[in-house]
Amino acid sequence: MLPLLLAMLILGPPASAQVSISGQFDPAGAKQAAGRSVSFTCQVTNKQPLLSVRLTCPLAKVGTICFENCNRICADPSLCAEEPRLLRVTCSKSSAGSVQTFAYRLDMLDTGFSGDWGCKHVTYESTPRSLTVYPSPAIDSLDFTAATVVESQSTAALCVAQPTVGSLRFSWTRRDGLSIPHSSSGPNATASRLTIASAQRTDDAVYVCTVENEVGVSASREAGLTVNYPPSSVRLSSSLSSPLQAGVSVTFACQVGGGRPEPLRRFYRERLGQSREELPAATVTLEAADNAAKFYCKAESVGIIGTEVWSSPIAFSVSFPPSGLELLQQPPGPATDGGPAKQFSCSATSSSNPPSSAAWYSISPLGLQEQISDSRVSVSQTDGPNSPSSCRAGWTSPPAATSTASNSAASCCTTRARSAAKTSPWR
Numbered sequence: 001m002l003p004l005l006l007a008m009l010i011l012g013p014p015a016s017a018q019v020s021i022s023g024q025f026d027p028a029g030a031k032q033a034a035g036r037s038v039s040f041t042c043q044v045t046n047k048q049p050l051l052s053v054r055l056t057c058p059l060a061k062v063g064t065i066c067f068e069n070c071n072r073i074c075a076d077p078s079l080c081a082e083e084p085r086l087l088r089v090t091c092s093k094s095s096a097g098s099v100q101t102f103a104y105r106l107d108m109l110d111t112g113f114s115g116d117w118g119c120k121h122v123t124y125e126s127t128p129r130s131l132t133v134y135p136s137p138a139i140d141s142l143d144f145t146a147a148t149v150v151e152s153q154s155t156a157a158l159c160v161a162q163p164t165v166g167s168l169r170f171s172w173t174r175r176d177g178l179s180i181p182h183s184s185s186g187p188n189a190t191a192s193r194l195t196i197a198s199a200q201r202t203d204d205a206v207y208v209c210t211v212e213n214e215v216g217v218s219a220s221r222e223a224g225l226t227v228n229y230p231p232s233s234v235r236l237s238s239s240l241s242s243p244l245q246a247g248v249s250v251t252f253a254c255q256v257g258g259g260r261p262e263p264l265r266r267f268y269r270e271r272l273g274q275s276r277e278e279l280p281a282a283t284v285t286l287e288a289a290d291n292a293a294k295f296y297c298k299a300e301s302v303g304i305i306g307t308e309v310w311s312s313p314i315a316f317s318v319s320f321p322p323s324g325l326e327l328l329q330q331p332p333g334p335a336t337d338g339g340p341a342k343q344f345s346c347s348a349t350s351s352s353n354p355p356s357s358a359a360w361y362s363i364s365p366l367g368l369q370e371q372i373s374d375s376r377v378s379v380s381q382t383d384g385p386n387s388p389s390s391c392r393a394g395w396t397s398p399p400a401a402t403s404t405a406s407n408s409a410a411s412c413c414t415t416r417a418r419s420a421a422k423t424s425p426w427r
């Protein structure tokens with residue numbers, strides 16, 4: 001019996017033995033992603049006693065034999081220090097009649113497993129099966145040529161992946177799921193460029209570059225694009241409305257439609273006959289000079305030249321009294337019995353709003369005040385030569401401005417134009 005086995009080992013079994021051998025990866029195929037598992041099966045049909053089946057693989061450090069039957073070919077099969085990957089290959093054996101099956105499971109694949117795998121039995125060999133392990137793709141960089149642009153400017157994003165096994169497929173999406181109406185192209189096998197021509201505000205988004213290898217493993221990276229644009233509308237409002245009195249404080253609010261970045265808001269005032277000036281704050285204490293003045297709000301986006309937008313103006317009717325009232329008499333000095341007639345005049349250094357009227361009063365030595373209805377007045381002896389008279393501008397809301405002079409009679413005046421009337425002399 002022994003000579004027969006030696007002869008079969010050296011010469012191989014006779015043709016009548018009908019020996020067949022095959023090696024095959026499982027249905028998952030011979031293209032695998034790194035980190036996955038795959039099985040390789042050696043199947044031998046031999047009616048003669050089976051000597052051994054050897055697994056050939058790229059992990060062998062000496063020759064091509066990695067396993068004999070289910071035994072690792074290592075100096076120390078429990079360690080396999082010369083090729084630790086062999087520890088990630090396990091074997092199971094089964095038989096059915098003359099068919100012997102050895103199933104080798106390859107776990108935690110990496111590119112070191114790539115290469116030809118096959119089976120040997122005596123002088124018979126299976127057809128080699130090539131295994132390709134694809135490492136996970138990785139993106140080195142994703143950058144916009146300009147990550148912040150003004151509307152209508154152009155920019156582009158370049159996505160660069162690491163060189164790897166096999167070909168790569170690039171795709172571009174937006175994080176918000178909206179479609180990208182722009183074209184992309186690959187300057188080479190490991191890069192893709194997305195071109196955004198004449199950017200619009202709707203292009204402001206986070207863009208995602210995805211690269212996928214031949215076995216469906218992908219990697220992604222994100223980059224944001226900011227599209228700045230000017231405001232579209234400005235509306236000015238105020239906390240109070242006309243008519244208002246001088247000395248009242250008004251606060252303005254500026255509502256701006258659109259604009260990125262957030263537009264700057266500035267408030268302006270344009271008084272009659274003066275240039276437009278910027279206000280230091282949104283709250284203004286009205287003065288007499290603010291009557292009929294125009295107030296504005298201006299909005300503009302920083303970094304976008306020529307994009308300022310002005311609101312329509314707001315104007316107020318500001319009420320204010322006359323100032324600088326003065327009561328004069330001609331001739332000067334106290335009135336005397338039988339002396340010349342006295343002429344009194346009342347004037348103001350500034351006008352008022354609304355236009356003021358004048359009223360004349362006589363004040364008795366006891367401080368009693370009585371309005372004089374006629375500009376021509378005969379003053380009685382009891383009034384006394386030094387009884388003070390007052391000229392008061394008529395006023396609807398604010399306190400009246402008053403001027404007094406030491407005399408016993410007065411004439412009519414207005415704050416806008418001086419007028420005078422004579423009084424009768426004493427008798």
